[in-house]
Amino acid sequence: MTNRYVFLYASAMVIIVALILSGAATLLRPLQERNMRIEKMQNILSAINIPASRAEAEDLFNRYIQVAKIVDHQGEEIDGDAFEVELQDEIRKEVKDRQLPVFIADVDGETYYIVPLRGAGLWGPIWGYVGLEADLVTIAGANFDHSSETPGLGAEIADRSFEQQFRGKKIFDEEGNFRPVRVIKGVAPPGEPHLVDGISGGTITSNGVTNMLRDGLEVYISYFEKIRSS
Amino acid sequence: MSKDNNKQREALFSPKNKKLLTNPLGRDNPINVQVLGICSVLAITVQLRTSLVMAISVVAVMGFANVIISLLRKTIPPRIRIIVQLTVIASLVILVDQVLKAYVYDVSRQLSVFVGLIITNCIIMGRLEGFALNNKPWPSFLDGIGNAAGYGWVLLAVGFFRELFGSGTLFGYQVVPDAFYRFGYENNGFMILPPMALITVGIIIWVQRHRDRSLVDIS
Numbered sequence: 001m002t003n004r005y006v007f008l009y010a011s012a013m014v015i016i017v018a019l020i021l022s023g024a025a026t027l028l029r030p031l032q033e034r035n036m037r038i039e040k041m042q043n044i045l046s047a048i049n050i051p052a053s054r055a056e057a058e059d060l061f062n063r064y065i066q067v068a069k070i071v072d073h074q075g076e077e078i079d080g081d082a083f084e085v086e087l088q089d090e091i092r093k094e095v096k097d098r099q100l101p102v103f104i105a106d107v108d109g110e111t112y113y114i115v116p117l118r119g120a121g122l123w124g125p126i127w128g129y130v131g132l133e134a135d136l137v138t139i140a141g142a143n144f145d146h147s148s149e150t151p152g153l154g155a156e157i158a159d160r161s162f163e164q165q166f167r168g169k170k171i172f173d174e175e176g177n178f179r180p181v182r183v184i185k186g187v188a189p190p191g192e193p194h195l196v197d198g199i200s201g202g203t204i205t206s207n208g209v210t211n212m213l214r215d216g217l218e219v220y221i222s223y224f225e226k227i228r229s230s
Numbered sequence: 231m232s233k234d235n236n237k238q239r240e241a242l243f244s245p246k247n248k249k250l251l252t253n254p255l256g257r258d259n260p261i262n263v264q265v266l267g268i269c270s271v272l273a274i275t276v277q278l279r280t281s282l283v284m285a286i287s288v289v290a291v292m293g294f295a296n297v298i299i300s301l302l303r304k305t306i307p308p309r310i311r312i313i314v315q316l317t318v319i320a321s322l323v324i325l326v327d328q329v330l331k332a333y334v335y336d337v338s339r340q341l342s343v344f345v346g347l348i349i350t351n352c353i354i355m356g357r358l359e360g361f362a363l364n365n366k367p368w369p370s371f372l373d374g375i376g377n378a379a380g381y382g383w384v385l386l387a388v389g390f391f392r393e394l395f396g397s398g399t400l401f402g403y404q405v406v407p408d409a410f411y412r413f414g415y416e417n418n419g420f421m422i423l424p425p426m427a428l429i430t431v432g433i434i435i436w437v438q439r440h441r442d443r444s445l446v447d448i449s
Contacts, residue, residue: 006307013314018322024325028332035335054335151344152276154424201422202275 040083041043046143048105048112049167065114067104075223087118087127095219102223105131112140113227115220119212122204124148125210128156128178130166136224139181142166144209156206165196171217178221180213250372257410257442260353261384262435267353271431272424273389274344278401281389284344285382289375290326291353295319296374299362306363315358316349323348330440353381357369396421 038054041061045052052060067177068082073095082101090098103114111134118127128144142163149155156162166181170193173179183206188195198206260266274280296320299306306314327345330338348354357377362370393399395418398406406415420426439445 001307001309006310009305010310010313013317021321021324021328026330028328031290031332032328033336035331039335039339148346150276151280159252200419204309 006013012169030104043143043145044114044129047114047131047139047141047162047210048107049131050107054220063104063123064107066106067101068101069104070099070101071223072100073098073219073222075220075226085116087116088125091118091215100217100219100223102220110134113224115217117212117216119208121146121157122154122202123150126205126208128157128209128212130213130217132171136228137170138168139166139171145214146205149205150202152201153199154202154208156199156202157205157209162196162199169193169196171213178218180210180217182210182213247369247372247413250369251376251379254373254376255383256438257378257445259380259384259438260356260377261381261431262438263358263445264353266356267351268382268428270347270351270429271385272427273347275385275389275392275430276396276422277393277399278386278389280344281385284347285378285385287344287348288351288354288381289378291319291322291348292374293377294374294432295354296324296357296370297367298322300367300370303363303365311363312355312359315355319354320349321356343362351381353377377435384431384434386433388427391430392421392426396426403408405418 035054038057041057042052042054043222045057045064048064050060050064070078070080070082070085072078078099080099082103085099085101087101090100090187101116102221105114113132113136114129115132116127116129118125120126124147126144126146127147128142129137130142131140132138133140143162144157146155146158149157165188169181171178171180173194181194182199184195185198185203185206190198238282254260257263257276261271263269270284274284295315299315300312317442323345328339357374361373365373390400394405398404398411398417406417
């Protein structure tokens with residue numbers, strides 16, 4: 001086979017593959033984006049322990065999430081659509097420039113505050129949502145996810161049994177000092193409100209969750225204080 | 231017409247073709263005998279569920295990739311055949327991932343990391359290079375499915391032992407009764423780490439060679 005043939009063959013192959021893949025990506029994009037929006041709604045609802053199937057996520061989200069707003073690190077409100085804020089861009093900015101989304105839910109008269117988090121695991125980013133009860137101290141629920149943690153090890157942070165541990169934990173101590181929940185190696189002593197069990201074989205991802213909770217919640221302290229004093 | 235059909239069907243699963251399907255399960259097993267694809271065996275066999283998802287994905291990709299390469303086999307320039315094979319595998323995997331993301335989002339969430347791992351699986355390229363390039367589409371398809379299944383069962387076997395002894399569960403359900411734990415039984419944390427996958431594969435190889443001496447005396 002001549003060089004010419006090889007060259008033409010390679011070019012044709014690249015063009016055909018590019019056409020097929022970009023065609024598929026363009027055609028399927030609207031469906032995929034819709035799926036991602038629904039997943040985000042499911043995750044936010046899951047942070048306040050409302051299980052939602054894909055079909056009902058949108059309805060439940062509209063029913064329970066009363067307010068979605070953006071605040072800055074001093075707790076002042078900023079204009080914008082909280083749902084569309086991409087946390088991966090925000091965490092690269094300096095703290096004073098960040099847009100911080102807050103979702104406020106009303107479930108049968110109980111108020112919950114849900115804040116998004118984003119951090120780093122072992123292989124890639126990890127993210128999640130933490131739901132706080134009306135006292136802004138107690139965690140009502142948490143939802144975590146990841147892009148490429150090791151299946152069966154670090155990836156377990158997205159497992160319901162790991163997330164459930166956060167229920168009832170506290171992010172401020174009794175004197176009112178900020179003390180976020182930490183994921184520790186091994187088993188957390190029972191009744192300890194600031195520690196949860198780590199994942200065997202997933203220590204770096206576990207530490208990633210600890211850091212994400214610390215850095216992600218810290219920026220909201222002023223906002224929390226503002227609400228509590230009002 | 232029906233007679234014709236029968237004739238053809240017989241030919242489709244002739245003894246030779248059947249061997250393509252069954253040999254990789256045993257004496258030609260890609261993992262146990264050819265020692266390929268070990269990297270993914272170490273990575274994703276902590277649980278049975280992930281092993282199963284990976285096994286199914288590889289069956290699908292290998293079946294298709296083998297057929298496509300086999301159809302193109304007479305046109306592929308030998309000098310760039312590896313690049314062509316890789317392109318076919320990668321595009322196939324991306325395409326499947328895109329479709330899953332659009333129509334069965336939950337499945338695609340489970341596959342997340344595996345997609346990348348499928349592309350790097352050396353068994354797939356090994357079969358394209360070693361079989362599909364020189365054979366017709368149908369035998370290539372059988373060879374692909376057979377090898378993927380051979381890979382799959384080892385994956386499931388390793389996943390079974392690692393999840394059972396490492397976490398006391400199977401498919402996420404607890405199978406080791408709480409009573410055992412009260413008597414001092416503990417999950418073996420070592421089972422969760424990759425080295426134990428290697429040792430488990432080693433034991434499977436050992437058992438297989440013990441039972442089939444021809445694998446040992448082949449030299």
